[in-house]
Amino acid sequence: MPRLLLVLLVSAALPAAADECYSVDPAGGSVSFELRQAGSPFRGAFHRFGGELCIAQSRVARIDVWLEPASVETALPEIDAALKAKEFFDVASHPRIAFASESVQVRDDRQLARGTLDIKGKRRNAEVPFRLRESGGKPLVSGSFTLDRLDYGIGTGEWSDTRWLGAEVKIDFSAALSRR
């Protein structure tokens, strides 16, 4: 399993302290989403995010990440404004989306973080598969998962009509990690 080896190498290459924590570096990283509108894919991205990932005994032990939904960007300013409003992210009342892991499992060449995703004050169990690899001398975390926007009240009222706005949202993320 060369990728698993790589993961171990990445972590082993770092000094073997008990708990090595890294911060998520938003520069050069990305968190994007995709869902269907009127039957077509629609994409956007969030620009402000961060968090930390800790490694213990050469394994990822803990992940705590967040993003600010107010940093959402699509191709149209009026859609960005609508996404920040009450019916979608309600950024005035809920400025942060957060994920905190409870356990991290290694599965073949991937890892799986199980934890709690908190969006608009709604906390749901979530599973986030991810990979760790080295890129340009830095560890890089990346992955993708899907969620049901209706579980978190993203798009309430008329927007809960999933024929025009799909329920399933795919999230893609990647970011470099910097040693703290």
Next chain:
Amino acid sequence: MVNLRNSTESYGIIAQAFHWLVALLVLAQLGIGLYAANLPVSLARLRWLSHHKSLGLAILALVLLRLGWRALNRPPGLPGSMPRWERRAALATHRLFYLLLILAPFAGWLYASAAGLSVNWFGLFQVPDLVSKDRQLAELFKALHIGLVALLASLVALHVGAALRHALLLRDSVMRRMLPWKPRSND
């Protein structure tokens, strides 16, 4: 006696069907576009603009087919009573009409592509994007689409006005050529 093809006096029923179908769809399209563009971001706006985009591409396809049919079918001539400048103006107006009927939907398609709001044609298939998502380009294509549509709408007004002038004031054969029924001739 029904002619499929154009004769020297009148358009055939195929050319007439293209004309009236495109006319009907363009009027509906102008109405839907104007209505939806003034709605706030809402499900109604999403729904209407989605229909607008599908309809716009249908019009574009119909106009291309119509041009193909026209290339194979000489339109009937204009009456000899028309002054030379009027014949020239009529020819220029019709050329500009076809140009705008192609460019206006095309600019809309570019706008939808740049805005990241791709078209799924009446829920049947995914229409490819012409350009990738780009905020500045989206603004540009939006302005272009609106400008071309404004020009097209002015041309519709001119065209209807001229047709009514021929039918009601001049009482010549010009409008009759495009009517599927033939009112009694005054000639």
